[in-house]
Amino acid sequence: MSRKILIVDDEEVIRKFLRIHLTKLGYEVKEAADGEQAIEQLGKDNFDLLICDILMPKKDGWEVIKEAKSDPKTKDIPVIVLTAKNEDTDMFKGYDMGANYYMTKPFTKAQLLYGLKLMLKETPEEIRV
């Protein structure tokens, strides 16, 4: 059974390339364009990983993470924070709130794969390139 990943970003182009990359790698991908949609998706499905942008309309990434971490059903899902802001304070805030990995935009496929592998505890062999 393939693993399920939720991509949350208001930028369509970012969702698109993430989707293409991850689908090629054999993951099942779901998308959300803002915080509210993300929380809705989290309630409906069981995910293995959450990739979440911070600055989004309606509910922002922090709120999504907070809700995910406060729900027993979803609190163990690892979270990768994507942010365009390159500031340390944001990073620490992310970890404080329960984010597990922090990725600054722009990033390459290799950086993404490293983060994925780490979060999903997969060995490099398991990753099908």
Place this chain on the structure above:
Amino acid sequence: MEDQDRKKIIIMLRWTAIIVTSYLILFGKGRVMNLHLSYLLILIYLLSNVSLSFFPKKWFSNLKLFYPLVLLDTGIVSFGMYLSEKMVTDFYIVFFLIIIFASVSRNFKLLMVIGGITALLYGVLLYSWGFLLKEDSSYTLRVPFIFIMTAFYGYIVQTLTREKRQELTISEDKYRGLFENAKEGIILLRNHQLQIADVNREVEKVTGYIKGELIQKEVFDLFPPEEMEKARDYFKEVAEIGEGRTDSLSLMKKDGVSTEVDLSTKRIDLGDESFYQMIFRDLTEQRKLEKKIRQSKRNLEAIFDGIRDQLSIQAPDYRILRVNRAVVERYQTTFEKLINQKCYEAYFQRSKPCERCPVSVTIETKQPATSIMKSSENNTTMQVFSYPVLDEKGNLLSAIEYVKDITEEQRLQEQLIQSEKLAGIGTLASGVAHEINNPLSGIIGMAEIALEEEDPTKNESYLKDILDCAQRISEIVKGLRSYSRAAKKGEQGLVDLNEVLEETLKMVRLVAQKTPVEVIKKFQPVEKIQANIGEIQQVFTNLITNAFQAMDGKGGKLVLSTRSIGDSVEVKVSDDGMGIPQKYLSQIFDPFFTTKKPGEGTGLGLNIVYRIVTKHEGTIDVESKEQIGTTFTIKFPARRVES
């Protein structure tokens, strides 16, 4: 009856008696025994009346004159009768004339004595001619009749005198009341020895003596020994001139303490006696007050001179009335050289008042005025304030000119604006980085996919995404360039507010793009203003950023509008965000006032806005309601471009 009238009546009555007596002596049918003696008698009588007319008026109220005068007249008339050997009725009438003028003295006793003597003399004369004991008693009856008539006059005189005395008592009471209740101390002195004859209550109050202790004392006992000399000189002068005033003498109280008084003394005549009336006012309170006034004057002078800014008081004709030390030091001159000179001559060697001088505005309008004067000479900036000083009727007495060196203040302000600008650029940079990073991620991501793609037909869609992202970045960089170009310029120029608003909005939106704000632009074509474009941009950046923050991600409406009103251009920035609590409204433009958490805001944003707007001679107003929104209204003076 006045002395004047009394003298006139007496002399007139005597003239009548003299004429009648002379006529009877010289032209009567009777035999004159000794003609020479008769002439002498008439001459004495005449001369006595002539010399009487040289007597001082006031002697006529003195009984010492009446006794000899009446006796003399009675004697002359009786002797005349004797010489003429006539016992005619007419002589008898002359006696009545004498009795009448004796009654003018208003003295009952004198009158009765005169009546007695006249009756006696007449009786003696009658007897010498043998009329007294004749059968015909008509002559004999005249003797008691003289006495009865005299008594009758005496009665009338006494009644009149009593009435007069009553009147006097009443007026005396009135006078007493005035005397006793006077707020001034009044001392009555006997003329010669300057002995105290009477004092009023105020004297007792001031000196601490009671009346009984003062009466009969010499006035000099009331002066302290060290001032005795001065007091004697003063009274000597009063004796010469009749009156005198001084405020340099003190009275010594019973306890030995001196009290300064304002003293005036006047000679007055009461009846036949002269007095000095000494009136004084206790100056203790006044001196205290004077001391206070002097002290406060000194304080004011010290403050005036101590102020390090230049203070100068000018009359409505620009004459300098007063300057403080700072002025003297600034122009390296002396007080004497400035006072009474026209200010424009003394300070600037000009022949007429300086242009834009606030003092001339105040002199013309009686209103406070201010203006900023730049001196190229020593590169300083002065703010000149002028305040009117008006009298009770609203006339301008003088204008106070206050010159404050604001060079340093302005430099700090420039620095503050600059540092706020830098901080703004920092915020902008991180906002811009964020905005660029998103499409950049898209480019990198899509490029990697395209590289790996084996099916070339799919690449077109990837490349299109890459192009979109690249164009977005290009837009951001363009906006950034125009913003920074404006910020760099820095000098004054003609500024199109609509243009600046548009650009600023773009940049602020970049930073706060995720806030779903609907922006409504109501721009009307407006005149350009003379301004520093970078600073105007700073104003709009701060206001629009605040508006976005007030809407705090919840979204809302931002209305930007511009329009011309008369000679000014109005810009409104209004949001429907959280609003500003009423209690903070008066403080929002203060430096370092912030409701944000430490680290989130400097509290300088709106203060900078305020400073920049006022620097451009503009005004800024704010209206705000909690949960409804906030509107900032800025007005700048328009500069019409002459074509």
